[in-house]
Amino acid sequence: MSKRELHPTMSHPSETICSMCRLFYVNKWVLGTGGGIGIKQDHFAYISPSGIEKELMEPEQIIKYDIQTDTYESGAGGLKPSACTPLFLELFKALGASCVIHTHSINAVLCSAIYENEFNITDVEQIKAMPKGDGTNLRNVDTLRIPIIDNAPEEQDLMPALEKMTKEYPNACAVLVKRHGLFVWGPTPKKAKIYIESIDYLLEVALKLRQLGI
Numbered sequence: 678m679s680k681r682e683l684h685p686t687m688s689h690p691s692e693t694i695c696s697m698c699r700l701f702y703v704n705k706w707v708l709g710t711g712g713g714i715g716i717k718q719d720h721f722a723y724i725s726p727s728g729i730e731k732e733l734m735e736p737e738q739i740i741k742y743d744i745q746t747d748t749y750e751s752g753a754g755g756l757k758p759s760a761c762t763p764l765f766l767e768l769f770k771a772l773g774a775s776c777v778i779h780t781h782s783i784n785a786v787l788c789s790a791i792y793e794n795e796f797n798i799t800d801v802e803q804i805k806a807m808p809k810g811d812g813t814n815l816r817n818v819d820t821l822r823i824p825i826i827d828n829a830p831e832e833q834d835l836m837p838a839l840e841k842m843t844k845e846y847p848n849a850c851a852v853l854v855k856r857h858g859l860f861v862w863g864p865t866p867k868k869a870k871i872y873i874e875s876i877d878y879l880l881e882v883a884l885k886l887r888q889l890g891i
């Protein structure tokens with residue numbers, strides 16, 4: 678993925694969504710149509726379409742959703758926006774995110790099953806890539822906390838738990854959904870990418886430390 682593809686003024690959000698999904702597919706984060714991305718720009722949200730292989734998406738298939746009117750233009754082939762659209766919109770509105778990434782990463786699914794209500798980790802260098810919520814980053818000795826909410830039969834049914842989470846964790850940049858996956862957000866696509874890469878790495882470290890009994 679080139680620097681240009683993550684630069685808000687150099688690349689269209691639809692291109693950024695497609696190139697990030699191709700990258701995430703290699704990590705097995707968006708296999709079998711799972712996962713998706715929403716990017717907010719002005720009063721529009723660019724959202725991956727529902728039910729298609731996310732690594733094969735083309736920019737013209739990305740849905741342009743008007744946040745003010747709650748309407749959208751169908752992507753090429755009459756595609757609908759992701760089932761995660763209400764969750765993306767809520768994270769834009771409640772926490773000021775501009776990019777939300779959803780994956781079905783194996784590390785996320787395993788950690789969501791092992792930890793009860795919150796994943797937490799401290800004393801790992803990569804924690805320093807994570808935001809504290811006040812414009813600075815956490816220190817390696819700080820604790821990164823990621824809330825965990827229960828899964829639901831349909832994505833829209835996750836809304837009450839997501840809304841509760843945004844009030845209890847106003848500085849959060851991620852939430853795990855039990856046995857489902859991970860949502861990570863940031864003020865730009867580039868930052869959201871850095872956060873999700875760091876979080877997945879930290880989830881894997883936690884799983885391996887546990888396996889080793891450390």
Ligand SMILES: CSC[C@@H](O)[C@@H](O)C(=O)COP(=O)(O)O
Nearest residue numbers: 710711712713726727728759760
């Ligand atoms: C493998 S189906 C997964 C979906 O139910 C959902 O959780 C998901 O991640 C993607 O939904 P989509 O509507 O295709 O954007």
Ligand SMILES: [Zn+2]
Nearest residue numbers: 711712779858
């Ligand atoms: Zn999902």
